[in-house]
Amino acid sequence: MSGLISRDELEHQLREEYGLLLTTRQLAEVLGRTPAGLRWTLANPSDSRTLALRDCLTRVGGRTYFAASDIAAILAGVESG
Secondary structure, eight states: OOOOOOHHHHHHHHHHHHOSEEEHHHHHHHHTOOHHHHHHHHHSOOSHHHHHHHHTEEEETTEEEEEHHHHHHHHHTOOOO
16 A cells, blocks of 8 residues: 555545635645745746646635645646646
């Protein structure tokens, strides 16, 4: 066993903990970042994963959300969409 978590397992864990959509604060918590640090990183992407995170954000009523399924795919290294 490789010890790596699959995309489906990660998505299940994210949905159990946070629901279908994660806020910037929640995503920062998952990534071990501060919300301000995450916002800066998304505004100044330096790699493909950061670009993928920025591309999957959704704004609803002035708030930013990230789909748990997209986050799981990015963190597991799977191309989404």
